[in-house]
Amino acid sequence: MHSINLNSYSLPLVCDIGYIQDKYGIYRHPDRKMEKIHVFIFVIEGSIHVFEDDTEYRINAGSYLFLRKNISHWGGELYMPGTKWYYIHFYDSPQNEVKEDEEYKYYPRSSMIYEDTYSTKISLPKQGTVYNSDYIITKLKNIVSLYENPHPLRPLQLSLLTYQFFIELYSSHLEEQQESKKHYIVNQMIKLLRTSESNKLTGEEIASTLGMNYAYLCTLFKKETGRSVKRYQNELLIEKAIEMFKKNAGNVSEVSNALGFSNPFYFSRVFKGITGVPPTTYINENYRYQ
Template identity: 50%
Template sequence: MYAIKLPTYQLPLVREVGFMTDEKGVLNHPHRKLDNINVFIFVVKGKIEVIEDDNFYELSAGSYLFLRKNITHWGAGSYLPGTSWYYIHFYDPPTVIVPLEDYHNFQQTSLIAEETYNQQLKLPKKGSVTQPDFYTLQLDKLIEQDKSQDEIRPLLLSQMTYALFINLYKHSKESKVHPRTQRIIAQLTKICRQASKKLSGKEISQAMDMNYAYVSTIFRKETGKSITQFQNEILIEKAMDLFKTEVNNVSEVSEKLGFSNAFYFSRVFKKVTGMAPSVYLNQNYQVTHKNEAGT
């Protein structure tokens, strides 16, 4: 399996997009090895069979496949009559010197941390979608843009392709999560968001009527973070709302949110946002109130 990995800070650089139909079923996928070019195929109708380095893939309507650069691939047989498909050829981003972690961003604050964009999307090798019309609409817009004479056409094509790939990534990830796991995470996040303070493991266990270690393991596996981290993010988001909407200093906000002291609150705030609360206050708009005398 030759996975396609895209850094979150880099667009897939499009070389060519297209749509093809084989009405008579006389074509098959070309035997080739594309230097530095990845291939994306999305089948609208019919069937396509492709072999990549002895791995066999069968594509039917609503399914897609990524073929990796510098790996030989070829057709296993002729297409079915009436087969139609879209394709995108795109260059790999520049070589990443430092290995990147797979993407995780179950983040609950409105501030997006810089390291969020220093990860990679591991795109599904092969998959199928439940709403093919949604993806064909995106691909039709790509084809339309490709025909334009706009001087920034390459950038627009790459941007639109990235949006398409992100949707496929999101759909693939969501489809792999077991319904029971989804229910556990949804229940946990609801409990944490509605709480007025940080909950202990015992309190979470009682509220969910489940073993805390089991819930914690599932949550970390699916989100990439601990329940404590998640609760801290919720509290810091509340802190930022207080800073924006009320005249509060750090000690007041810390006390309102149930932190043991302002020093600990400041430490958690900086860990979540990457800056001290005093710096955040200086960088953002604040609400001021006039006194009753109108001064």
């Protein structure tokens, strides 16, 4: 299975997009190898039979498939009579080939958006079925309409709309995965850490509340979120600290003490490790309100 990855900070660049129908079922998917172009197909009615590097796919109404660049793909059976579909051909962003970065983590985070959030990749689902076909068709119609518009900013607008569309498919795919047991456990841990009245739960408290081995919980949490439990708890504490600074609810020493840090120096080190700047710099550079 050849997946298509995008950097979380760059856009897929649209080459071509359109709507096609085969009323009589006399054609089949073309035999080709597109060196620089990825392909997205969404079937409205009928069925498309296609192979990619000897892997067989059948795309039925309400389903989609991504085909990777520089991999041979070809049609199998003729299109089913009356088959209708949309397609998007797109390039990777120039000089932004996806590296072996960490996958974007689909879990609740603190309200702060940290820089490393963007040093991730998005693995688009190879294929899937949507449960809101009318909505998807409307989105694709809008993208096609923009493609047919000669506006000078059309390429940039097309890439932005396409990225938003792919993100919606990606989000739906991840939401389906959240039903698994391991995702349930991690979400329970996050809920516990975020709602606890204690500034920082101990490993024993976490294990006792969830009734599971703490070492296992730590390993699972790190694998699924990309964060250690300690790091995540520190992020939540720094989020509280930032809210206190915005409200002028104390200086560095007072906030450090209120949040249970051993001393202001350790608090400042943790704050800089999370935000990239010391708390004094953050206070001077950001708005505050009463």
